[in-house]
Amino acid sequence: MARAATTTDAFNAVAEPRRRDILDALARGERSVNDLVEQLGVAQPVVSKHLRVLREVGLVQVRDEGRQRIYRLEPAPLRQVFEWVKDYERLWTERFERLDAVLEDLKAEQAQADRQGSRPATSKTTDEERTS
Amino acid sequence: MARAATTTDAFNAVAEPRRRDILDALARGERSVNDLVEQLGVAQPVVSKHLRVLREVGLVQVRDEGRQRIYRLEPAPLRQVFEWVKDYERLWTERFERLDAVLEDLKAEQAQADRQGSRPATSKTTDEERTS
DNA sequence: CCATCGTATGCCAATATGGACATACGTCAA
DNA sequence: TTGACGTATGTCCATATTGGCATACGATGG
Incomplete structure:
Protein backbone atom coordinates (compact mmCIF):
# COMPACT_ATOMS: atom_id res chain seq x y z
CA MET A 1 0.00 0.00 0.00
CA ALA A 2 1.20 3.49 -0.70
CA ARG A 3 1.24 6.38 1.70
CA ALA A 4 -2.08 8.04 2.39
CA ALA A 5 -2.87 10.87 0.00
CA THR A 6 -2.03 14.37 1.15
CA THR A 7 -5.66 15.15 0.52
CA THR A 8 -6.76 12.59 3.07
CA ASP A 9 -6.85 14.88 6.08
CA ALA A 10 -5.30 17.93 7.65
CA PHE A 11 -2.49 15.88 9.18
CA ASN A 12 -1.23 14.83 5.78
CA ALA A 13 -1.88 18.21 4.23
CA VAL A 14 0.20 20.15 6.74
CA ALA A 15 3.04 17.64 6.71
CA GLU A 16 4.46 19.62 3.81
CA PRO A 17 6.34 22.73 5.00
CA ARG A 18 5.45 24.73 1.92
CA ARG A 19 1.79 24.23 2.64
CA ARG A 20 2.27 25.40 6.19
CA ASP A 21 3.95 28.47 4.76
CA ILE A 22 0.91 29.09 2.60
CA LEU A 23 -1.41 28.74 5.55
CA ASP A 24 0.78 31.06 7.60
CA ALA A 25 0.60 33.64 4.83
CA LEU A 26 -3.17 33.30 4.55
CA ALA A 27 -3.49 33.62 8.30
CA ARG A 28 -2.55 37.26 7.88
CA GLY A 29 -5.25 37.88 5.30
CA GLU A 30 -6.57 36.82 1.95
CA ARG A 31 -4.10 36.42 -0.87
CA SER A 32 -4.20 35.93 -4.61
CA VAL A 33 -2.14 33.16 -6.12
CA ASN A 34 0.44 35.60 -7.40
CA ASP A 35 0.70 37.20 -3.98
CA LEU A 36 1.58 33.80 -2.59
CA VAL A 37 3.99 33.08 -5.43
CA GLU A 38 5.87 36.27 -4.59
CA GLN A 39 5.83 35.72 -0.86
CA LEU A 40 6.97 32.12 -1.03
CA GLY A 41 9.35 32.55 -3.93
CA VAL A 42 8.34 29.33 -5.65
CA ALA A 43 7.02 28.60 -9.12
CA GLN A 44 3.38 29.37 -9.75
CA PRO A 45 2.30 25.84 -10.70
CA VAL A 46 3.77 24.60 -7.47
CA VAL A 47 1.71 27.05 -5.49
CA SER A 48 -1.43 26.17 -7.42
CA LYS A 49 -0.92 22.51 -6.71
CA HIS A 50 -0.40 23.05 -3.03
CA LEU A 51 -3.50 25.21 -2.96
CA ARG A 52 -5.40 22.40 -4.60
CA VAL A 53 -4.42 20.04 -1.81
CA LEU A 54 -5.39 22.60 0.80
CA ARG A 55 -8.70 23.13 -0.96
CA GLU A 56 -9.43 19.42 -1.01
CA VAL A 57 -9.02 19.09 2.74
CA GLY A 58 -11.01 22.26 3.32
CA LEU A 59 -8.16 24.34 4.69
CA VAL A 60 -8.69 27.17 2.22
CA GLN A 61 -11.59 28.66 0.32
CA VAL A 62 -11.43 30.37 -3.04
CA ARG A 63 -13.27 33.28 -4.49
CA ASP A 64 -13.08 34.55 -8.04
CA GLU A 65 -12.28 38.17 -8.48
CA GLY A 66 -11.85 39.09 -12.10
CA ARG A 67 -9.03 36.99 -13.40
CA GLN A 68 -7.60 36.51 -9.96
CA ARG A 69 -8.47 33.82 -7.49
CA ILE A 70 -8.45 35.01 -3.92
CA TYR A 71 -7.67 32.38 -1.33
CA ARG A 72 -8.82 32.57 2.24
CA LEU A 73 -7.84 30.53 5.25
CA GLU A 74 -10.35 28.06 6.67
CA PRO A 75 -8.80 26.97 9.95
CA ALA A 76 -11.49 24.50 11.01
CA PRO A 77 -9.79 21.29 9.82
CA LEU A 78 -6.74 22.19 11.89
CA ARG A 79 -8.83 21.63 14.94
CA GLN A 80 -8.37 17.89 14.49
CA VAL A 81 -4.61 18.34 14.63
CA PHE A 82 -4.78 20.65 17.61
CA GLU A 83 -7.10 18.37 19.54
CA TRP A 84 -4.81 15.43 19.01
CA VAL A 85 -1.56 17.12 19.86
CA MET B 1 11.07 15.68 -6.08
CA ALA B 2 9.25 13.11 -4.04
CA ARG B 3 7.37 13.73 -0.86
CA ALA B 4 9.52 14.41 2.19
CA ALA B 5 10.52 11.34 4.12
CA THR B 6 8.37 10.42 7.08
CA THR B 7 11.53 10.56 9.14
CA THR B 8 12.04 14.20 8.29
CA ASP B 9 10.17 15.64 11.24
CA ALA B 10 7.31 15.08 13.63
CA PHE B 11 4.83 16.57 11.16
CA ASN B 12 5.53 13.86 8.63
CA ALA B 13 5.81 11.14 11.22
CA VAL B 14 2.40 11.75 12.75
CA ALA B 15 0.68 12.14 9.40
CA GLU B 16 0.19 8.38 9.48
CA PRO B 17 -2.83 7.40 11.63
CA ARG B 18 -1.29 4.12 12.73
CA ARG B 19 1.67 5.96 14.14
CA ARG B 20 -0.61 8.25 16.07
CA ASP B 21 -2.30 5.14 17.44
CA ILE B 22 1.07 3.87 18.58
CA LEU B 23 1.87 7.14 20.28
CA ASP B 24 -1.54 7.17 21.92
CA ALA B 25 -0.91 3.70 23.25
CA LEU B 26 2.53 4.63 24.53
CA ALA B 27 1.10 7.72 26.17
CA ARG B 28 -0.54 5.39 28.66
CA GLY B 29 2.69 3.65 29.51
CA GLU B 30 5.59 1.71 28.12
CA ARG B 31 4.81 -1.14 25.78
CA SER B 32 6.66 -4.01 24.21
CA VAL B 33 6.33 -4.54 20.49
CA ASN B 34 3.99 -7.45 20.98
CA ASP B 35 1.82 -5.42 23.33
CA LEU B 36 1.43 -2.89 20.56
CA VAL B 37 0.79 -5.58 17.98
CA GLU B 38 -2.07 -6.90 20.09
CA GLN B 39 -3.49 -3.50 20.88
CA LEU B 40 -3.39 -2.25 17.32
CA GLY B 41 -4.31 -5.53 15.69
CA VAL B 42 -1.80 -5.18 12.87
CA ALA B 43 1.04 -7.37 11.71
CA GLN B 44 4.22 -7.29 13.74
CA PRO B 45 6.55 -6.15 10.94
CA VAL B 46 4.23 -3.24 10.31
CA VAL B 47 4.45 -2.17 13.92
CA SER B 48 8.22 -2.54 13.92
CA LYS B 49 8.50 -0.38 10.85
CA HIS B 50 6.32 2.35 12.29
CA LEU B 51 8.35 2.23 15.47
CA ARG B 52 11.47 2.70 13.42
CA VAL B 53 10.09 5.88 11.93
CA LEU B 54 9.06 7.13 15.35
CA ARG B 55 12.51 6.31 16.68
CA GLU B 56 14.20 8.21 13.88
CA VAL B 57 12.31 11.39 14.64
CA GLY B 58 12.87 10.93 18.35
CA LEU B 59 9.26 10.34 19.29
CA VAL B 60 9.99 7.08 21.08
CA GLN B 61 12.88 5.57 22.98
CA VAL B 62 13.71 1.89 23.25
CA ARG B 63 15.10 -0.17 26.03
CA ASP B 64 16.14 -3.80 25.85
CA GLU B 65 14.61 -6.10 28.39
CA GLY B 66 15.58 -9.70 27.77
CA ARG B 67 14.37 -10.54 24.34
CA GLN B 68 11.74 -7.84 24.45
CA ARG B 69 12.15 -4.28 23.38
CA ILE B 70 10.25 -1.83 25.52
CA TYR B 71 9.19 1.36 23.82
CA ARG B 72 8.57 4.57 25.66
CA LEU B 73 7.00 7.80 24.48
CA GLU B 74 9.22 10.83 24.00
CA PRO B 75 6.76 13.68 23.46
CA ALA B 76 9.30 16.47 22.94
CA PRO B 77 9.26 16.52 19.11
CA LEU B 78 5.50 17.00 19.18
CA ARG B 79 6.12 20.40 20.63
CA GLN B 80 6.96 21.65 17.16
CA VAL B 81 3.55 20.55 15.92
CA PHE B 82 1.78 21.99 18.92
CA GLU B 83 3.56 25.31 18.64
CA TRP B 84 2.62 25.64 15.00
CA VAL B 85 -1.01 24.68 15.28
C1' DC C 1 23.67 -27.09 21.46
C1' DC C 2 19.16 -26.48 19.77
C1' DA C 3 14.50 -24.85 19.45
C1' DT C 4 11.73 -21.14 20.35
C1' DC C 5 10.41 -16.57 21.26
C1' DG C 6 10.43 -11.51 20.27
C1' DT C 7 11.82 -8.38 16.98
C1' DA C 8 13.96 -6.26 12.97
C1' DT C 9 14.89 -6.25 8.22
C1' DG C 10 14.86 -7.24 3.15
C1' DC C 11 12.27 -7.47 -0.95
C1' DC C 12 8.10 -6.76 -3.50
C1' DA C 13 3.93 -4.38 -5.43
C1' DA C 14 0.97 -0.56 -5.85
C1' DT C 15 0.63 4.12 -5.28
C1' DA C 16 1.48 8.89 -4.40
C1' DT C 17 4.46 12.65 -4.15
C1' DG C 18 6.71 17.57 -5.32
C1' DG C 19 8.82 20.08 -8.69
C1' DA C 20 10.06 21.42 -13.72
C1' DC C 21 8.16 22.45 -17.80
C1' DA C 22 4.76 23.23 -21.27
C1' DT C 23 0.31 24.42 -22.14
C1' DA C 24 -4.71 25.11 -21.71
C1' DC C 25 -8.26 28.21 -20.12
C1' DG C 26 -10.99 32.16 -18.69
C1' DT C 27 -10.99 37.23 -18.12
C1' DC C 28 -10.02 41.65 -19.32
C1' DA C 29 -8.13 45.70 -22.03
C1' DA C 30 -7.20 47.84 -26.37
C1' DT D 1 -10.80 40.25 -32.12
C1' DT D 2 -6.53 39.84 -30.27
C1' DG D 3 -3.21 39.65 -26.96
C1' DA D 4 -1.70 39.76 -22.33
C1' DC D 5 -2.51 38.34 -17.79
C1' DG D 6 -3.63 35.13 -13.85
C1' DT D 7 -4.27 30.60 -12.89
C1' DA D 8 -4.92 25.59 -13.38
C1' DT D 9 -3.60 21.33 -15.27
C1' DG D 10 -1.09 17.60 -17.69
C1' DT D 11 3.20 15.00 -18.27
C1' DC D 12 7.48 13.41 -16.69
C1' DC D 13 11.05 12.21 -13.31
C1' DA D 14 13.10 10.62 -9.18
C1' DT D 15 11.87 9.22 -4.85
C1' DA D 16 9.38 7.45 -0.90
C1' DT D 17 5.72 5.17 1.02
C1' DT D 18 2.69 1.17 3.52
C1' DG D 19 1.81 -3.39 3.95
C1' DG D 20 2.56 -8.54 2.95
C1' DC D 21 5.64 -12.07 3.13
C1' DA D 22 9.80 -14.45 4.18
C1' DT D 23 13.62 -14.49 6.80
C1' DA D 24 17.51 -13.06 9.69
C1' DC D 25 19.04 -12.24 14.35
C1' DG D 26 19.79 -12.07 19.31
C1' DA D 27 18.27 -13.82 23.80
C1' DT D 28 16.60 -17.46 26.50
C1' DG D 29 15.24 -22.02 28.22
C1' DG D 30 15.83 -26.89 28.12
Whole structure:
Protein backbone atom coordinates (compact mmCIF):
# COMPACT_ATOMS: atom_id res chain seq x y z
CA MET A 1 0.00 0.00 0.00
CA ALA A 2 1.20 3.49 -0.70
CA ARG A 3 1.24 6.38 1.70
CA ALA A 4 -2.08 8.04 2.39
CA ALA A 5 -2.87 10.87 0.00
CA THR A 6 -2.03 14.37 1.15
CA THR A 7 -5.66 15.15 0.52
CA THR A 8 -6.76 12.59 3.07
CA ASP A 9 -6.85 14.88 6.08
CA ALA A 10 -5.30 17.93 7.65
CA PHE A 11 -2.49 15.88 9.18
CA ASN A 12 -1.23 14.83 5.78
CA ALA A 13 -1.88 18.21 4.23
CA VAL A 14 0.20 20.15 6.74
CA ALA A 15 3.04 17.64 6.71
CA GLU A 16 4.46 19.62 3.81
CA PRO A 17 6.34 22.73 5.00
CA ARG A 18 5.45 24.73 1.92
CA ARG A 19 1.79 24.23 2.64
CA ARG A 20 2.27 25.40 6.19
CA ASP A 21 3.95 28.47 4.76
CA ILE A 22 0.91 29.09 2.60
CA LEU A 23 -1.41 28.74 5.55
CA ASP A 24 0.78 31.06 7.60
CA ALA A 25 0.60 33.64 4.83
CA LEU A 26 -3.17 33.30 4.55
CA ALA A 27 -3.49 33.62 8.30
CA ARG A 28 -2.55 37.26 7.88
CA GLY A 29 -5.25 37.88 5.30
CA GLU A 30 -6.57 36.82 1.95
CA ARG A 31 -4.10 36.42 -0.87
CA SER A 32 -4.20 35.93 -4.61
CA VAL A 33 -2.14 33.16 -6.12
CA ASN A 34 0.44 35.60 -7.40
CA ASP A 35 0.70 37.20 -3.98
CA LEU A 36 1.58 33.80 -2.59
CA VAL A 37 3.99 33.08 -5.43
CA GLU A 38 5.87 36.27 -4.59
CA GLN A 39 5.83 35.72 -0.86
CA LEU A 40 6.97 32.12 -1.03
CA GLY A 41 9.35 32.55 -3.93
CA VAL A 42 8.34 29.33 -5.65
CA ALA A 43 7.02 28.60 -9.12
CA GLN A 44 3.38 29.37 -9.75
CA PRO A 45 2.30 25.84 -10.70
CA VAL A 46 3.77 24.60 -7.47
CA VAL A 47 1.71 27.05 -5.49
CA SER A 48 -1.43 26.17 -7.42
CA LYS A 49 -0.92 22.51 -6.71
CA HIS A 50 -0.40 23.05 -3.03
CA LEU A 51 -3.50 25.21 -2.96
CA ARG A 52 -5.40 22.40 -4.60
CA VAL A 53 -4.42 20.04 -1.81
CA LEU A 54 -5.39 22.60 0.80
CA ARG A 55 -8.70 23.13 -0.96
CA GLU A 56 -9.43 19.42 -1.01
CA VAL A 57 -9.02 19.09 2.74
CA GLY A 58 -11.01 22.26 3.32
CA LEU A 59 -8.16 24.34 4.69
CA VAL A 60 -8.69 27.17 2.22
CA GLN A 61 -11.59 28.66 0.32
CA VAL A 62 -11.43 30.37 -3.04
CA ARG A 63 -13.27 33.28 -4.49
CA ASP A 64 -13.08 34.55 -8.04
CA GLU A 65 -12.28 38.17 -8.48
CA GLY A 66 -11.85 39.09 -12.10
CA ARG A 67 -9.03 36.99 -13.40
CA GLN A 68 -7.60 36.51 -9.96
CA ARG A 69 -8.47 33.82 -7.49
CA ILE A 70 -8.45 35.01 -3.92
CA TYR A 71 -7.67 32.38 -1.33
CA ARG A 72 -8.82 32.57 2.24
CA LEU A 73 -7.84 30.53 5.25
CA GLU A 74 -10.35 28.06 6.67
CA PRO A 75 -8.80 26.97 9.95
CA ALA A 76 -11.49 24.50 11.01
CA PRO A 77 -9.79 21.29 9.82
CA LEU A 78 -6.74 22.19 11.89
CA ARG A 79 -8.83 21.63 14.94
CA GLN A 80 -8.37 17.89 14.49
CA VAL A 81 -4.61 18.34 14.63
CA PHE A 82 -4.78 20.65 17.61
CA GLU A 83 -7.10 18.37 19.54
CA TRP A 84 -4.81 15.43 19.01
CA VAL A 85 -1.56 17.12 19.86
CA LYS A 86 -2.73 19.26 22.73
CA ASP A 87 -2.99 16.33 25.13
CA TYR A 88 0.70 15.69 24.69
CA GLU A 89 1.60 19.13 25.94
CA ARG A 90 0.63 17.99 29.40
CA LEU A 91 3.24 15.27 29.13
CA TRP A 92 6.10 17.74 28.73
CA THR A 93 4.93 19.52 31.83
CA GLU A 94 4.42 16.29 33.74
CA ARG A 95 7.81 15.08 32.68
CA PHE A 96 9.39 18.26 33.99
CA GLU A 97 7.46 17.99 37.22
CA ARG A 98 8.60 14.43 37.56
CA LEU A 99 12.17 15.47 36.90
CA ASP A 100 11.86 18.08 39.61
CA ALA A 101 10.54 15.46 41.99
CA VAL A 102 13.42 13.14 41.19
CA LEU A 103 15.91 15.90 41.82
CA GLU A 104 14.24 16.69 45.12
CA ASP A 105 14.45 13.04 46.11
CA LEU A 106 18.10 12.85 45.18
CA LYS A 107 18.88 15.92 47.21
CA ALA A 108 17.04 14.53 50.21
CA GLU A 109 18.75 11.18 49.93
CA GLN A 110 22.11 12.85 49.53
CA ALA A 111 21.52 14.91 52.63
CA GLN A 112 20.59 11.83 54.60
CA ALA A 113 23.60 9.94 53.25
CA ASP A 114 25.83 12.81 54.31
CA ARG A 115 24.31 12.69 57.76
CA GLN A 116 24.59 8.92 58.07
CA GLY A 117 27.77 8.42 56.10
CA SER A 118 26.15 5.69 54.00
CA ARG A 119 25.12 5.44 50.38
CA PRO A 120 21.60 6.51 49.34
CA ALA A 121 19.26 3.63 48.68
CA THR A 122 18.32 3.14 45.06
CA SER A 123 14.61 3.80 45.04
CA LYS A 124 13.27 1.88 42.09
CA THR A 125 9.67 2.58 41.17
CA THR A 126 7.93 2.34 37.87
CA ASP A 127 6.49 5.73 37.03
CA GLU A 128 3.99 4.38 34.52
CA GLU A 129 1.80 1.36 34.97
CA ARG A 130 1.98 -1.23 32.26
CA THR A 131 -1.58 -2.07 31.38
CA SER A 132 -1.53 -4.81 28.82
CA MET B 1 11.07 15.68 -6.08
CA ALA B 2 9.25 13.11 -4.04
CA ARG B 3 7.37 13.73 -0.86
CA ALA B 4 9.52 14.41 2.19
CA ALA B 5 10.52 11.34 4.12
CA THR B 6 8.37 10.42 7.08
CA THR B 7 11.53 10.56 9.14
CA THR B 8 12.04 14.20 8.29
CA ASP B 9 10.17 15.64 11.24
CA ALA B 10 7.31 15.08 13.63
CA PHE B 11 4.83 16.57 11.16
CA ASN B 12 5.53 13.86 8.63
CA ALA B 13 5.81 11.14 11.22
CA VAL B 14 2.40 11.75 12.75
CA ALA B 15 0.68 12.14 9.40
CA GLU B 16 0.19 8.38 9.48
CA PRO B 17 -2.83 7.40 11.63
CA ARG B 18 -1.29 4.12 12.73
CA ARG B 19 1.67 5.96 14.14
CA ARG B 20 -0.61 8.25 16.07
CA ASP B 21 -2.30 5.14 17.44
CA ILE B 22 1.07 3.87 18.58
CA LEU B 23 1.87 7.14 20.28
CA ASP B 24 -1.54 7.17 21.92
CA ALA B 25 -0.91 3.70 23.25
CA LEU B 26 2.53 4.63 24.53
CA ALA B 27 1.10 7.72 26.17
CA ARG B 28 -0.54 5.39 28.66
CA GLY B 29 2.69 3.65 29.51
CA GLU B 30 5.59 1.71 28.12
CA ARG B 31 4.81 -1.14 25.78
CA SER B 32 6.66 -4.01 24.21
CA VAL B 33 6.33 -4.54 20.49
CA ASN B 34 3.99 -7.45 20.98
CA ASP B 35 1.82 -5.42 23.33
CA LEU B 36 1.43 -2.89 20.56
CA VAL B 37 0.79 -5.58 17.98
CA GLU B 38 -2.07 -6.90 20.09
CA GLN B 39 -3.49 -3.50 20.88
CA LEU B 40 -3.39 -2.25 17.32
CA GLY B 41 -4.31 -5.53 15.69
CA VAL B 42 -1.80 -5.18 12.87
CA ALA B 43 1.04 -7.37 11.71
CA GLN B 44 4.22 -7.29 13.74
CA PRO B 45 6.55 -6.15 10.94
CA VAL B 46 4.23 -3.24 10.31
CA VAL B 47 4.45 -2.17 13.92
CA SER B 48 8.22 -2.54 13.92
CA LYS B 49 8.50 -0.38 10.85
CA HIS B 50 6.32 2.35 12.29
CA LEU B 51 8.35 2.23 15.47
CA ARG B 52 11.47 2.70 13.42
CA VAL B 53 10.09 5.88 11.93
CA LEU B 54 9.06 7.13 15.35
CA ARG B 55 12.51 6.31 16.68
CA GLU B 56 14.20 8.21 13.88
CA VAL B 57 12.31 11.39 14.64
CA GLY B 58 12.87 10.93 18.35
CA LEU B 59 9.26 10.34 19.29
CA VAL B 60 9.99 7.08 21.08
CA GLN B 61 12.88 5.57 22.98
CA VAL B 62 13.71 1.89 23.25
CA ARG B 63 15.10 -0.17 26.03
CA ASP B 64 16.14 -3.80 25.85
CA GLU B 65 14.61 -6.10 28.39
CA GLY B 66 15.58 -9.70 27.77
CA ARG B 67 14.37 -10.54 24.34
CA GLN B 68 11.74 -7.84 24.45
CA ARG B 69 12.15 -4.28 23.38
CA ILE B 70 10.25 -1.83 25.52
CA TYR B 71 9.19 1.36 23.82
CA ARG B 72 8.57 4.57 25.66
CA LEU B 73 7.00 7.80 24.48
CA GLU B 74 9.22 10.83 24.00
CA PRO B 75 6.76 13.68 23.46
CA ALA B 76 9.30 16.47 22.94
CA PRO B 77 9.26 16.52 19.11
CA LEU B 78 5.50 17.00 19.18
CA ARG B 79 6.12 20.40 20.63
CA GLN B 80 6.96 21.65 17.16
CA VAL B 81 3.55 20.55 15.92
CA PHE B 82 1.78 21.99 18.92
CA GLU B 83 3.56 25.31 18.64
CA TRP B 84 2.62 25.64 15.00
CA VAL B 85 -1.01 24.68 15.28
CA LYS B 86 -1.85 26.39 18.54
CA ASP B 87 -1.88 29.85 16.99
CA TYR B 88 -4.67 28.75 14.71
CA GLU B 89 -6.92 27.93 17.61
CA ARG B 90 -7.33 31.65 18.18
CA LEU B 91 -8.74 31.93 14.68
CA TRP B 92 -11.62 29.59 15.42
CA THR B 93 -12.45 31.58 18.48
CA GLU B 94 -12.14 34.85 16.62
CA ARG B 95 -14.29 33.51 13.87
CA PHE B 96 -16.94 32.50 16.35
CA GLU B 97 -16.75 35.85 18.06
CA ARG B 98 -17.11 37.52 14.70
CA LEU B 99 -20.08 35.32 13.94
CA ASP B 100 -21.63 36.32 17.23
CA ALA B 101 -21.05 39.96 16.40
CA VAL B 102 -22.65 39.53 13.01
CA LEU B 103 -25.65 37.86 14.56
CA GLU B 104 -25.94 40.67 17.06
CA ASP B 105 -25.83 43.20 14.25
CA LEU B 106 -28.47 41.36 12.30
CA LYS B 107 -30.75 41.23 15.28
CA ALA B 108 -30.30 44.92 15.94
CA GLU B 109 -30.93 45.80 12.32
CA GLN B 110 -33.94 43.56 12.23
CA ALA B 111 -35.35 45.23 15.30
CA GLN B 112 -34.86 48.64 13.74
CA ALA B 113 -36.36 47.44 10.50
CA ASP B 114 -39.38 46.18 12.37
CA ARG B 115 -39.76 49.54 14.02
CA GLN B 116 -39.34 51.47 10.79
CA GLY B 117 -40.98 48.99 8.44
CA SER B 118 -37.97 48.98 6.06
CA ARG B 119 -35.38 46.36 5.14
CA PRO B 120 -32.10 46.12 7.09
CA ALA B 121 -29.11 47.67 5.33
CA THR B 122 -26.43 45.26 4.16
CA SER B 123 -23.37 46.19 6.19
CA LYS B 124 -20.36 45.27 4.10
CA THR B 125 -16.97 45.38 5.76
CA THR B 126 -13.75 43.55 5.03
CA ASP B 127 -12.75 41.60 8.09
CA GLU B 128 -9.14 41.07 7.07
CA GLU B 129 -6.70 43.57 5.64
CA ARG B 130 -4.86 42.55 2.51
CA THR B 131 -1.20 43.25 3.12
CA SER B 132 0.80 42.32 0.05
C1' DC C 1 23.67 -27.09 21.46
C1' DC C 2 19.16 -26.48 19.77
C1' DA C 3 14.50 -24.85 19.45
C1' DT C 4 11.73 -21.14 20.35
C1' DC C 5 10.41 -16.57 21.26
C1' DG C 6 10.43 -11.51 20.27
C1' DT C 7 11.82 -8.38 16.98
C1' DA C 8 13.96 -6.26 12.97
C1' DT C 9 14.89 -6.25 8.22
C1' DG C 10 14.86 -7.24 3.15
C1' DC C 11 12.27 -7.47 -0.95
C1' DC C 12 8.10 -6.76 -3.50
C1' DA C 13 3.93 -4.38 -5.43
C1' DA C 14 0.97 -0.56 -5.85
C1' DT C 15 0.63 4.12 -5.28
C1' DA C 16 1.48 8.89 -4.40
C1' DT C 17 4.46 12.65 -4.15
C1' DG C 18 6.71 17.57 -5.32
C1' DG C 19 8.82 20.08 -8.69
C1' DA C 20 10.06 21.42 -13.72
C1' DC C 21 8.16 22.45 -17.80
C1' DA C 22 4.76 23.23 -21.27
C1' DT C 23 0.31 24.42 -22.14
C1' DA C 24 -4.71 25.11 -21.71
C1' DC C 25 -8.26 28.21 -20.12
C1' DG C 26 -10.99 32.16 -18.69
C1' DT C 27 -10.99 37.23 -18.12
C1' DC C 28 -10.02 41.65 -19.32
C1' DA C 29 -8.13 45.70 -22.03
C1' DA C 30 -7.20 47.84 -26.37
C1' DT D 1 -10.80 40.25 -32.12
C1' DT D 2 -6.53 39.84 -30.27
C1' DG D 3 -3.21 39.65 -26.96
C1' DA D 4 -1.70 39.76 -22.33
C1' DC D 5 -2.51 38.34 -17.79
C1' DG D 6 -3.63 35.13 -13.85
C1' DT D 7 -4.27 30.60 -12.89
C1' DA D 8 -4.92 25.59 -13.38
C1' DT D 9 -3.60 21.33 -15.27
C1' DG D 10 -1.09 17.60 -17.69
C1' DT D 11 3.20 15.00 -18.27
C1' DC D 12 7.48 13.41 -16.69
C1' DC D 13 11.05 12.21 -13.31
C1' DA D 14 13.10 10.62 -9.18
C1' DT D 15 11.87 9.22 -4.85
C1' DA D 16 9.38 7.45 -0.90
C1' DT D 17 5.72 5.17 1.02
C1' DT D 18 2.69 1.17 3.52
C1' DG D 19 1.81 -3.39 3.95
C1' DG D 20 2.56 -8.54 2.95
C1' DC D 21 5.64 -12.07 3.13
C1' DA D 22 9.80 -14.45 4.18
C1' DT D 23 13.62 -14.49 6.80
C1' DA D 24 17.51 -13.06 9.69
C1' DC D 25 19.04 -12.24 14.35
C1' DG D 26 19.79 -12.07 19.31
C1' DA D 27 18.27 -13.82 23.80
C1' DT D 28 16.60 -17.46 26.50
C1' DG D 29 15.24 -22.02 28.22
C1' DG D 30 15.83 -26.89 28.12
